[in-house]
Amino acid sequence: MTTGQRRTETLYEISLAIRQRGSLAETARAALSAYVDHLDCSAGAVLERTTGPSYDLVAAVPSDATDLEAYEQAHRRLQRRRDRTDRERFPLSARSSDETRYWLFELPGFGVVFLAGDALDRQTAHALDAVNEQFAAACRNARETEQLRAERDRFEAIFDAIQEPIVTAVYKDNEPIIRRVNDTFLDVFGYDEAEVIGMSVNDLIVPDDQTQRTEARGIDEQLASGEPVTREIRRQTTDGMRDFLLRAVPVDADDSNEYVGIYVDITTKGRQRRFEWLYNETREILASKDTETICEHTIATSRELIDFSRAAVYLYDRDEEALVPAATTGGSHEWEQYTDDGSVAWDVYRSGPRWFEDLSNCERTVPCGEKHGSALFVPLGEHGVLMMSTDEPGSFEETDFQVAKLLAVIVETALDRALREQGLEEIQSITRRILDAEDHEDAARGVLDQLPNVLDMPISSIWRYDGADDALEPIAMSDGALELVDEVPTFSGDESIAWRAFNDGETKLVSDVPSHGAVYNEETPLHSEIIMPLGDFGVLVTASTRRGSFSEGERRLLETLAANVETAMRLVSRRHERDLLDQVIARVLRHNLRNDLNVIQGHATALTDHEESRAHAEAIIEHCENLQKTAQNARRMREIVESSxxxxxxxxxxxxxxxxxxxxxxxxxxxxxxxxxxxxxxVAHPALPTAIEQLLENSIEHGRSSDAAVGIRVFEEGDTAVVEITDDGPGIPQEELDILDQHGESALEHGSGAGLWMVDRVVEYSNATIEFNTDDGTTVRLRFDAA
Incomplete structure (x- = not known):
């Protein structure tokens, strides 16, 4: 089996171990064990990038890997990298003070994987990109799953506000063991919380009657099999036997058969019907896949739960900066959108639910302009407002208000889920589009062409980091952004929120931009922003003219998009570098081979015509050596670019x-x-000695005609380390220096510029700078930041 085949087999074995497991830690530990085992490493660790200045440890193999000197040195290097504006490129590799070789690989959109050991070679390290992407996706999915579980727990908590007994129980040995109850449950059935937790529901409230016990067992069997239960039952309460409508729903828990049950006192049939409708329609609302269907179900459910004349769901439209009617009980011509802050709808959207007994006393603008009757307004989180009204004052009761608030929480949850799922689908579409981009500008335009419509982000832009100027420069802006900004700024130093987000490597959600301490322009029309770093590439910014316009859910969606854009930009860069390499090598080989073969042919012809052939033979040998040098340069150029x-x-x-x-x-x-x-x-590219050798060779070759002396000097200047090469010859020809400005294969009008082209690549990959002075001989300075 060849080395390449063994490498492919190793990567395949690692990829088989990468999948989402029960938790993030389990997911990371299982995959990391495969890395360590199949790559013959001595230790490994996975670290998650946090919103602060550090990385959090997720898993380590073995568990004491964090005690290694190599790990501690690698962790310090990560900390320094986050504090720098000119960050090193992954993968990072070095030897620790105890001579242990370590590697740091990026897990895009998640964090870093650390590996220690001498067995991992450079070719295998660079072949890990696809596996690392798979590992990162598994970690991101595991983290998202944990967040969704937390959301589910928060959603369950809203039932504590319901004025009906609620119990959460898990089946152990076929008995429903209580995990949590609300205060109403304790009041109705007459227990303290300490008495019920860990006890069987049946032992506490099922009457000591064989018929009731048998019925309770049937309910347990149905719930344990995953089927919901709706049944009228009798239970023992502090007031004696009472009739209830039991609504119990199994919960998809990872480690147990769990259910949530609500006991509705059915003495009042009207109240029973309300909760029956709420239960049934809640399932329909939560199962809806788009906002339009959710809003329509909301209006239909509201009509059955609460007696009103009119109802409407208003959703916030960021493009219009308005609350726009999405579903109503009447014709759409009756319901206007609200773009000003002088309306009840905006008050509720910002501040919370309102109950108006008599609208004639309301000083704010109301829907349809009818200031009579009564109304309920409840916010739908960051999405909008649900409004219900009647023609008569005093038409609503406290129960109506509570039901409306509960319905609003359910609708908010459904809208969160629908927009998240829709957003993830749109992000995948955007990502597929930009992966085929020709260059960074094309990729940025591809993002901003779609972002305003598919994610309702009309004011968006992308800035790219320019290492030479140490600044963030705009490369693409949406139409909405261009309409608001007269002069597009360039950010540098610590003078802007965008620069801080890029420098810190963490997302900034700013709810009030003008009052922020790092605002670039205090007169800005933008009042809220989300700035997401795109790794070493730059930042993605989306903004709004309204304060507090963005939610945490939108932030998470945009962070997912930013991680995909960062990966796409890196792939575009790699593709560009490889295309550039092919162009340059083709030019070098085409030019040098043609010239040297012509000379060889000429001298070979002369050998056949003259007896004195020594000079011709030497010329043939010299040009053969030139061909050998050309091939060597081509090999070096490829090695440099492939390890960029x-x-x-x-x-x-x-x-x-x-x-x-x-x-x-x-x-x-x-x-x-x-x-x-x-x-x-x-900190530099490993081919730095080759670059220095090329500069020395240029000085020697261009100085021969004037018997030039060549000098090299190493010194420090402020925070930079400098290597300076000088000669007193005629200077490097201008056409070769042009290579440093042009970069591409067109710069190599003749093959002698290949050496300087390699120097230019090594300098860029090292995040260094190069300076030339040809006024008196040639002086070249390479400047590096000290490690």
Whole structure:
């Protein structure tokens, strides 16, 4: 079996172990164990990126892996990376102080995986991208599942407000054991909470009657099999035997058969009918897949629960900055949208439910403009408002108000779920579109062409980080954003919220932009924003002209989109780099091979015509050596580009010494002056010695005609480490320096620029800078941030 086949088999074995399990920790630990086992690593850990300045440990294999010096050093490196604006590219690799090799791989949209051990080679490390994406997706899904469970728990909590007895029980040994009850349950059945938790429901409230006991067992069997129960029963209460309508629904729990039961006193038949309708219609509302159906079911359910003349569901439309009627009991022409703050609908949307006994006393604008009768207004979370009204004052009771509030919570939950599912589908659509983008600008336009409509984010923009200027520069804006901004700013330093989000690597949800301490423009028309970092690429910003416009649910959706956009931008970059490499190598080989083969052919012809052939033979040998050098450069160029994301911590003097050893082997007679004034350590691409060698070779070759002396110097200047190469020759030709501005294959009008092209790539991959001065000879300076 070949090395490549073994690598493929290893990656396949790891991928088989990656799947969502019972919890995030279990998901991470199972996959991490496969990484460690199949890659022959000594230890590993998974860390989740938090909203603060640190990473949280999710799992470690073995459990004491966090005690390793390699782990501690890697963790410190992650902390430093988050504090820097010019972050190193993943994967990161280095040796710890105890000479243990460690690797840090990005889990996009989630965090980082740490591996320790010498068996992992560079080719396998770079082949892990797809597996890491799979691992990250499993972790994100596990985290989302845990959040959904938390949401389910919060949803259950709303039943504490219902004025009916409620119990949550789990079946153990076929007995319904109580986990939680509300206060009404305790009051009605006459117990303290400490008495009921852990007890059987049947032992507490089922009458000591064989018929009732048998009926209770039948109910248990039905619930344990996953079927809901609706049945009239008799139970013992503090007031004696009472008749109830039992509504019990199984809950999809991971580790047990659990159910929630509500006991509706059916002495009053009208109240019974209300809760029957609420129960049945709740299932319909929660099962609805789109907002239109949910709103229509809400109006129909409201009509059966509460006696009113008119009802409407208003939903917030961010594009219009208005509350817009989505479903009503009457013709749509009666119901206008509300764009101002002088209406009851906006008051309720911002502040909470209102009950008007007599609308004639209301000073605010009301729907349909009818200031008579009575009305109930309840907010639907961040989604909008539910309104019900009658023509007569005093038409509603306290029970109506409570039912309306309970219905609003159910509708809010349904809208949350529908918008989340719809949003995730739209995010997948956006992601598929931008994965085929030709460049970053095309990808950014693809996002902003769809984002305003599919996620109701009309004011959106994308900024890209420019390492040379150390600034965030805009590359695409939606039409809504362009209409609001006269001059599009560039962000740098610590002068803006966008820069802070990028620098901190965490999402910023700002509810009141003008009052924020880091606002870029205090006169901005934008009043709320969500700024999401796109890794090292830049930031995605969406905004609104209304304060507090965005919900936590929208934030989570946009963070998912941002993680996908970050991955897409990275893939576009890799594709661009590989295309560029193919263009450059093709140009180098085409030009050099053609020239050298022409010369070889000419000298070979001369050999057949002349007896004095020594000079021609030497020329043939020289040009053959040139061809060999061209092939070597092509190989080096490919190795550099294919490892573009790799950096390592190294000693700058050692990198210089490595380059000098190779140069003196090729040019033993060169007059080289070496000055090492300090010994800084830096983070750079592993091919840095090759780049320094290329610069030295350029100085030597271009200085031969004037017997030039070449010098190299290592020193520190402020917070930067510098390597400086000088010669007093005629200077590097301008056409070769043009390569550093053009980057692409068109820059290589002749093959001699290949060396400088490699230098340019290594400098960019190292997040360094390069300076040329050709006024008197040539001086080249490479500047790096100290590690």
């Amino acid at each position: 994301g790799e950096t390592t911590t190294l000693s700058l003097p050692e990198a210089v010494d490595h380059a000098l050893r190779r140069i003196t082997d090729h040019f033993p007679d060169t007059d080289l002056t070496v000055e090492v004034e300090s010994t800084p350590r830096i």
